[in-house]
Amino acid sequence: MGDLIVLAISCIFVNNILLAQFLGNCPFLGTSKKMETAVGMAMAVVFVLVMAGVITWIIYYFLLLPFDLVYLRTIAFILVIASLVQFVEMFLKKSIPALYAGLGIFLPLITTNCAVMGACVINIDKEYTFIEALVTSFTYAVGFGLALILFAGVRERILLARVPKPLQDTSIALVTAGILSLTFFAFRGMV
């Protein structure tokens, strides 16, 4: 149990998927202009990443390994993620319309979110057990959401600041993300 807590803390803070591993940076910059969209994206990622992490782990260990098809990992994972996203979208639309309206446009975007694919590949590369894979998938997603929401808060304030012309927009966003990354970097000594 203690090991799992250490793993969880390291995935949320020390190895934060956005700020330390650099996965999922396109939606990080794309959806962080407004707080609402950031919260929507964060929730959609938590939802899909946990399911994708579990399903890809099962597929890898019960389908690809026994039949010696490990070299097909990349194509298998992306197909699983794409169809999972499609399935989740249809399921939510039918049975939980309120949640569907909330996540809305962010669900299809997740297919090309490399945080999802990346976390699944890391689970396999590090040879995690099923429980560890479940915990890492969930905590990576929580770390993603935390960083995204914090960053959206900062970015809303930047709108009020007078930024020099060449630094405007993406440029200042990247520098800000660097400073945010520095604060997460300070957790490095913990684990």
Next chain:
Amino acid sequence: MAKSLTQEFVKGLWQEIPPFRLVLGLCPALGVTTSMKNGIGMGLATTFVLLCSNVLVSLLRKVIPAKVRIACYIIIIATFVIVVELLMQAFAYALFQALGVFIPLIVVNCIVLGRAEAFASKNNMVFSAADGLGIGLGFTLALGALGGLREIIGKGTLTVWGDPIFNIASAFPGFQPFQFAVQAPGAFIFLGLMLCGMNLVGSK
């Protein structure tokens, strides 16, 4: 489209150079650029996938039904990513290990899918090949430059292939590497500053 072949090729090198002009493909640009060698290696792997997938997508553009086109593009791209993965494991294992998770992640690199959707699905094979090669080399150039900058400041060396070709410490004995540049926060800040520099040059 009356543009010439060279125009399609050259636009990727400056006008639409990723990840600066097209803000796509940021993850590998931030993740692997701790040295020039890694940046160039990642860029070339992406170029190969871009070129091949662009050619195949444009050849099949009349066969693929519009409704399932994204799924088809992803399968085409994933196939070439696996090719690169296996080739690199066989011939450049050290580089493959240094790039790690970012090689399989070319499959979700928005640049590749973006070019397939925005360009290759509407143009013929030769133009698509020129576009893929141009954008790919532009990406290699950008990653190489960012990697080189971070490596010089952060480690005091410059590595293009194999061993370092250049070491600041031997020229200036008092030089202390600025570790920050090769660590995670440095990646964001240096990319942001490079973008700022490009905006400055471009606005004149």
